Amino acid sequence: PEIINEAIAAGRTRFAFELLPPLKGDGMQKIFAAIDPLMPFDPAYINITYHREGIKETALPDGGIEWHVVRRRPGTVGISAAIQHRYGVEVVPHLICGGLSKYDIEDTLIDMDFLGLHNVLALRGDRSQNERRFMPHPQGHAHAADLVRQIAAMNRGEFVDGEVEECHHSKFSIGVAGYPEVHFEARDVTSDIRHLREKIDAGAEYVITQMFFDNSRYFDFVRRCREAGIAVPIIPGLKPISTLRHLEVLPETFAVTLPEELVREAKAHPEHVREVGVEWTVAQSRELMAAGVPVLHYYTMSRTTNIQQIVKALF
Numbered sequence: 001p002e003i004i005n006e007a008i009a010a011g012r013t014r015f016a017f018e019l020l021p022p023l024k025g026d027g028m029q030k031i032f033a034a035i036d037p038l039m040p041f042d043p044a045y046i047n048i049t050y051h052r053e054g055i056k057e058t059a060l061p062d063g064g065i066e067w068h069v070v071r072r073r074p075g076t077v078g079i080s081a082a083i084q085h086r087y088g089v090e091v092v093p094h095l096i097c098g099g100l101s102k103y104d105i106e107d108t109l110i111d112m113d114f115l116g117l118h119n120v121l122a123l124r125g126d127r128s129q130n131e132r133r134f135m136p137h138p139q140g141h142a143h144a145a146d147l148v149r150q151i152a153a154m155n156r157g158e159f160v161d162g163e164v165e166e167c168h169h170s171k172f173s174i175g176v177a178g179y180p181e182v183h184f185e186a187r188d189v190t191s192d193i194r195h196l197r198e199k200i201d202a203g204a205e206y207v208i209t210q211m212f213f214d215n216s217r218y219f220d221f222v223r224r225c226r227e228a229g230i231a232v233p234i235i236p237g238l239k240p241i242s243t244l245r246h247l248e249v250l251p252e253t254f255a256v257t258l259p260e261e262l263v264r265e266a267k268a269h270p271e272h273v274r275e276v277g278v279e280w281t282v283a284q285s286r287e288l289m290a291a292g293v294p295v296l297h298y299y300t301m302s303r304t305t306n307i308q309q310i311v312k313a314l315f
């Protein structure tokens with residue numbers, strides 16, 4: 001993928017960051033305000049997450065409950081194009097299997113192509129709030145590998161309903177997710193890495209990892225991937241903690257562990273958790289840069305003040 005090869009060719013680590021599309025009803029100003037201060041540090045690319053529908057409960061006067069399907073953060077493709085055009089930086093929209101048919105996916109990819117977006121992070125997505133476990137759309141995909149296959153087929157001019165005579169679409173460069181601490185649904189490490197390998201064999205060109213807070217997890221993961229024949233770049237994903245709540249929420253939500261030392265530091269300085277998080281991520285980043293990773297991928301929740309502090313210290 002060009003966005004990563006450029007960093008490799010330059011022989012120095014770049015950074016990238018991930019933003020959420022605005023909440024429904026919000027305009028683009030907040031997202032531009034989050035990006036503006038980071039542009040002088042020359043990000044390699046920006047990722048935009050994809051959000052499936054959620055469920056809203058409304059209490060009825062008779063004591064019953066009414067359920068509504070709601071989409072709180074639509075607009076991934078539109079906001080990605082707006083950012084790419086405004087800043088001239090490569091944008092990587094995410095695309096998921098959850099809630100989408102193959103036809104929906106194809107239409108989305110066609111829109112992306114028309115808008116000049118040719119990078120995509122292919123994910124399965126999580127279960128919806130009314131499911132106990134992930135259920136594929138009846139005309140969709142059960143695993144991210146199947147989504148990668150669909151995109152790779154489209155790159156060859158094969159569409160869901162057959163081939164077209166002449167295909168003038170540009171090719172998509174496909175990235176996928178990997179889990180240094182093992183995906184929570186995986187039977188074991190070995191099968192999780194086998195499934196990652198499947199995504200690469202299907203046409204994915206790089207991996208972005210789930211967040212981790214202890215670099216040895218990443219280094220072990222990379223070693224295991226290499227042993228399993230996965231040769232593509234593996235971009236480390238980092239998240240600075242910024243609230244005491246993160247100490248519980250992050251392990252629960254993302255099936256990751258927080259080192260005791262980080263938890264101790266945060267609890268010892270409850271009014272300075274942000275600074276503790278920034279310092280921790282800077283230290284992690286320095287070690288990863290020294291190990292020669294091409295890109296550092298920072299997770300944000302669309303507030304980037306701590307990411308600004310981090311990149312100011314590093315780039």
Ligand code: FAD
Binds near residue numbers: 095125184186187208
């Ligand atoms: P998969 O690769 O399909 O793997 C999911 C599970 O199924 C794993 O346990 C795997 O081992 C197993 N598996 C895979 N193939 C098979 C098979 N053939 N047979 C049996 N088991 C199999 N979610 C969003 O909704 N929107 C986002 O924008 C988003 N961005 C993300 C970005 C990154 C960098 C990461 C790391 C995650 C992101 N997620 C996002 C979360 C992601 O959707 C969830 O972690 C989801 O549960 C798994 O997605 P996946 O693409 O890794 O799935």
